[in-house]
Amino acid sequence: MRNRIFASLIILLIANTVVGQNRRRVDLSIPEVDRKDVICFALYTVHDQTLKLTAQLYPLKNDEVRLARLEIKKEGNWVEVAQTEVIEQGWTAPFRVAKWDDANTWQYRVRHGEQAVYEGTIRRNPTDKDEIVVAGFTGNSIMPAHGGDISRQDILDNIQRINADILFFAGDQVYDHKRHYAAWLKFGRDFGDIIKDRPTICLPDDHDVGQPNLWGESGKISTLRGAADGGYAQPGLYVQEVERAQTSHLPDPADPHKIGQDISVYFTNLNWGNIDFAILEDRKFKTGPAGRVPKQGPRPDHIRNPEYDPVSVDVEGAILLGKRQLAFLKSWTQDWQNAKMKVALSQTIFCGGAHIHGSASGRLHADMDSNGWPQSGRNRAIDALRKGFAFHLAGDQHLATIFHHGVNEHRDAIWSFCVPSIANLYLRWWAPLEAGANREDNMPEYTGDHLDGFGNKVTNYAAANPEKKPAGNILNTRSAGFGIVRLNTKTREITMECWPRNVDITSDDAQQYPGWPRTISQLDNYHPRSWGKMKEFQFDYAHPVVQLVDNETDEVLYTIRAQNSFFTPHAPLNREFTIKVGKDSPDRVITTSAKAKK
Amino acid sequence: MTIQSDQAKAEASNWQTQVLEYCLRIGNFFCFAGWAWGHLYWEPSYASILWSEASFEWFQQFGYSWEEFTGTGANDGLIQECIQWIGWICVANAVLSFTARRNSWIQLCLLTSGSLFMLAVAVAKYIRSGFELPMLIEHGGQILSPILLVMALSIGVRNRITTLTAIIAVMMTFGGHGLYAVGLWPTPATFVGMTRVVIGWDYDASKLFLLVAGVLDFIVCFGVLIPFLRRSSALYAMIWGIVTAAARPVAGMSWELNYWGADQFLHESAYRAPHFFIPLFLYLYWTYTKVQHSFGSLTLETKDMTLPSTTK
Numbered sequence: 008m009r010n011r012i013f014a015s016l017i018i019l020l021i022a023n024t025v026v027g028q029n030r031r032r033v034d035l036s037i038p039e040v041d042r043k044d045v046i047c048f049a050l051y052t053v054h055d056q057t058l059k060l061t062a063q064l065y066p067l068k069n070d071e072v073r074l075a076r077l078e079i080k081k082e083g084n085w086v087e088v089a090q091t092e093v094i095e096q097g098w099t100a101p102f103r104v105a106k107w108d109d110a111n112t113w114q115y116r117v118r119h120g121e122q123a124v125y126e127g128t129i130r131r132n133p134t135d136k137d138e139i140v141v142a143g144f145t146g147n148s149i150m151p152a153h154g155g156d157i158s159r160q161d162i163l164d165n166i167q168r169i170n171a172d173i174l175f176f177a178g179d180q181v182y183d184h185k186r187h188y189a190a191w192l193k194f195g196r197d198f199g200d201i202i203k204d205r206p207t208i209c210l211p212d213d214h215d216v217g218q219p220n221l222w223g224e225s226g227k228i229s230t231l232r233g234a235a236d237g238g239y240a241q242p243g244l245y246v247q248e249v250e251r252a253q254t255s256h257l258p259d260p261a262d263p264h265k266i267g268q269d270i271s272v273y274f275t276n277l278n279w280g281n282i283d284f285a286i287l288e289d290r291k292f293k294t295g296p297a298g299r300v301p302k303q304g305p306r307p308d309h310i311r312n313p314e315y316d317p318v319s320v321d322v323e324g325a326i327l328l329g330k331r332q333l334a335f336l337k338s339w340t341q342d343w344q345n346a347k348m349k350v351a352l353s354q355t356i357f358c359g360g361a362h363i364h365g366s367a368s369g370r371l372h373a374d375m376d377s378n379g380w381p382q383s384g385r386n387r388a389i390d391a392l393r394k395g396f397a398f399h400l401a402g403d404q405h406l407a408t409i410f411h412h413g414v415n416e417h418r419d420a421i422w423s424f425c426v427p428s429i430a431n432l433y434l435r436w437w438a439p440l441e442a443g444a445n446r447e448d449n450m451p452e453y454t455g456d457h458l459d460g461f462g463n464k465v466t467n468y469a470a471a472n473p474e475k476k477p478a479g480n481i482l483n484t485r486s487a488g489f490g491i492v493r494l495n496t497k498t499r500e501i502t503m504e505c506w507p508r509n510v511d512i513t514s515d516d517a518q519q520y521p522g523w524p525r526t527i528s529q530l531d532n533y534h535p536r537s538w539g540k541m542k543e544f545q546f547d548y549a550h551p552v553v554q555l556v557d558n559e560t561d562e563v564l565y566t567i568r569a570q571n572s573f574f575t576p577h578a579p580l581n582r583e584f585t586i587k588v589g590k591d592s593p594d595r596v597i598t599t600s601a602k603a604k605k
Numbered sequence: 606m607t608i609q610s611d612q613a614k615a616e617a618s619n620w621q622t623q624v625l626e627y628c629l630r631i632g633n634f635f636c637f638a639g640w641a642w643g644h645l646y647w648e649p650s651y652a653s654i655l656w657s658e659a660s661f662e663w664f665q666q667f668g669y670s671w672e673e674f675t676g677t678g679a680n681d682g683l684i685q686e687c688i689q690w691i692g693w694i695c696v697a698n699a700v701l702s703f704t705a706r707r708n709s710w711i712q713l714c715l716l717t718s719g720s721l722f723m724l725a726v727a728v729a730k731y732i733r734s735g736f737e738l739p740m741l742i743e744h745g746g747q748i749l750s751p752i753l754l755v756m757a758l759s760i761g762v763r764n765r766i767t768t769l770t771a772i773i774a775v776m777m778t779f780g781g782h783g784l785y786a787v788g789l790w791p792t793p794a795t796f797v798g799m800t801r802v803v804i805g806w807d808y809d810a811s812k813l814f815l816l817v818a819g820v821l822d823f824i825v826c827f828g829v830l831i832p833f834l835r836r837s838s839a840l841y842a843m844i845w846g847i848v849t850a851a852a853r854p855v856a857g858m859s860w861e862l863n864y865w866g867a868d869q870f871l872h873e874s875a876y877r878a879p880h881f882f883i884p885l886f887l888y889l890y891w892t893y894t895k896v897q898h899s900f901g902s903l904t905l906e907t908k909d910m911t912l913p914s915t916t917k
Contacts, residue, residue, distance in 0.1 A: 185791050228798045230856040231869060232650055241794045242808050297869055298862030305648035
């Protein structure tokens with residue numbers, strides 16, 4: 008009798024799950040479109056007077072030409088400026104136009120054959136604007152169970168209302184692990200109307216390349232379920248197609264040497280409106296944890312044991328950013344040509360930014376999919392970024408947070424803003440067991456100074472935790488939304504905004520998630536409390552580039568473009584520095600014996 | 606002469622029965638030992654299904670609260686406990702593979718429930734795959750392994766229903782693999798990845814290799830039904846079953862890893878043991894049957910020769 012009841016229960020559970028999951032399935036079929044609509048959408052960036060635009064096409068028929076044309080409107084007439092071959096694997100048409108006039112706005116249209124036309128606007132470089140507005144997104148689940156089937160029109164309307172200067176999609180634009188092309192077309196249908204008229208940065212993350220987590224490990228082939236052995240689970244050709252669709256419109260890579268399986272790299276920088284964005288791909292070289300670190304939980308990448316020694320997982324040979332990326336960051340932080348502020352864009356933040364993982368799973372002490380691991384690699388990355396006072400904007404966590412990171416002491420390095428998911432597939436909570444130290448007045452206990460699960464120093468200022476048992480508004484109880492970052496090149500202030508879905512963010516009664524907005528200074532990205540100040544230096548021109556070099560180690564402490572024609576450097580106490588300045592690069596030594604005082 | 610032949614036949618039949626029975630016992634043991642390892646040491650491959658809200662809603666009907674379902678962090682929730690319990694059920698099933706006897710009905714019932722468990726695993730993986738039919742089908746060998754052992758013990762290894770079930774198990778396993786390998790459903794990336802790592806071929810060559818392997822899988826499915834092809838089909842199935850099970854550790858293990866990665870990959874081979882022990886069972890069964898047929902005809906000849914002499 009008991010066996011029968013048990014069997015009946017199992018059958019009921021199976022039937023319930025099958026029916027439930029079937030109800031939640033998404034139609035990802037590629038629509039048959041009129042030939043005039045064969046161009047789905049187009050993404051572009053302009054950097055260093057070079058336009059790169061990739062048009063995404065629906066499948067072409069056998070008898071159709073494989074050539075796409077790019078035209079711009081000059082004095083009322085359409086003029087062809089480039090042609091390109093359509094790449095059949097993924098149906099992309101990547102254009103590259105050098106000597107682009109970025110001082111003017113241009114109407115463009117992509118054409119295919121005689122009928123297909125797709126129009127948009129290439130904006131002029133907004134160098135005269137004081138405030139550059141970046142809209143950040145991540146986690147574009149299309150599953151109805153998570154509200155993924157709810158229209159994105161609210162996002163489109165809000166982006167148009169605030170007229171964002173640049174869009175940043177931090178990853179997981181596509182969740183389907185086998186049909187990236189079909190899902191990418193859907194992404195284009197959903198967001199094409201805002202993407203076509205402004206520069207857009209996309210970073211493919213784990214789900215985009217068809218796996219639940221990603222440790223790229225320089226292009227290795229992954230064969231372990233969950234891919235924690237490092238590398239790519241999908242064939243290199245699939246990954247290449249994904250990266251071509253999502254990143255071929257980015258500025259040329261800083262170091263274009265390919266990795267394993269002939270997979271390209273795309274880490275580079277984009278200068279727009281005097282903001283210098285480093286576009287990092289923080290998973291590409293990262294090593295997988297499986298077999299590399301001692302087992303600490305039911306998955307090789309999860310640490311469930313709070314008693315474990317964090318040092319035990321910071322193993323030799325574990326890499327976060329590759330050597331080439333670190334070398335790029337070193338030169339990027341010292342290069343302030345046409346730049347007043349710096350922002351690093353990557354898939355995820357450099358810490359374990361959540362404690363409770365999954366819609367229903369319990370507490371996880373640490374997750375090696377986060378960039379809190381390996382700790383040495385995390386510290387190297389943050390140390391590199393703070394030398395340019397870079398603010399870090401990322402996604403992936405499905406949980407919006409603001410962290411001020413620390414390397415040697417709390418709050419001695421960069422700030423990061425992890426934006427919320429467009430529709431939240433997998434819930435996470437920032438819920439430390441102990442109250443944070445040095446909290447601001449009236450701030451929740453989860454804010455303040457903490458050590459993350461890897462022992463990294465982090466200070467939390469906000470976390471848009473979902474409701475413990477989400478119900479009702481399927482998007483906002485799950486803390487879906489998007490982030491806005493306002494970068495003021497005049498005041499050198501950075502304002503982070505975190506908005507829920509389906510509100511008019513320009514209305515007076517619109518509320519952000521608790522903890523937002525928050526404004527910081529550019530200098531807050533590298534201003535340890537233990538440091539002191541030097542005397543004020545006056546210059547005979549505005550906004551010089553200033554660099555401090557440690558006399559003892561000969562290492563650059565930091566480089567920055569000053570806000571005014573004077574600058575008061577801050578620096579560690581009891582050490583002597585050489586200060587270099589220049590209009591666009593720090594090529595003139597003004598002192599070799601500068602010291603800071605408390 | 607007749608008495609000696611009958612005795613030899615009986616002795617041969619006896620040890621052959623033992624061998625056939627142990628094929629199924631060993632296959633079932635490794636299958637459940639592998640799954641036990643996957644549950645108790647790691648997280649089972651279907652776990653993400655359990656973490657879904659659909660599962661929570663279902664358990665909620667039985668009065669489970671959020672905290673009881675998820676755990677509080679300080680303690681495990683229902684799901685973690687269930688996974689542990691399922692792991693121990695797998696251990697029990699592995700032990701039962703060797704202890705179960707014809708008349709021990711409780712053990713046989715528990716073994717049968719092992720098939721239900723494997724069916725649940727297969728359905729979970731089927732859902733997780735996005736309802737890809739081959740995912741469900743290819744688990745046929747593992748689903749039927751416990752029930753096949755129960756049949757062998759209760760109605761006999763040579764019973765027609767037992768062998769028919771074994772044939773179905775092989776057809777399901779190889780049919781499911783074949784559907785994936787030839788690309789009728791998207792070929793899992795791990796198939797290509799393992800081929801590339803183990804053999805060192807490029808993507809196109811690996812895909813071609815899998816296509817050929819997939820066609821051979823289908824030939825095996827039909828071959829086990831055709832008398833003159835069935836032994837060679839079963840032999841090929843056994844060898845290919847070993848190769849595909851071994852591909853996991855061969856591709857994934859490395860001297861540079863802790864325990865060489867054995868803890869990550871060996872159990873994945875272990876629970877695929879029915880993929881080669883059931884074909885081995887069929888190969889041996891048909892070999893013994895063939896030998897017995899010829900042995901039987903020899904006996905008849907002897908009888909024919911003997912009878913007249915005794916009459917004399």
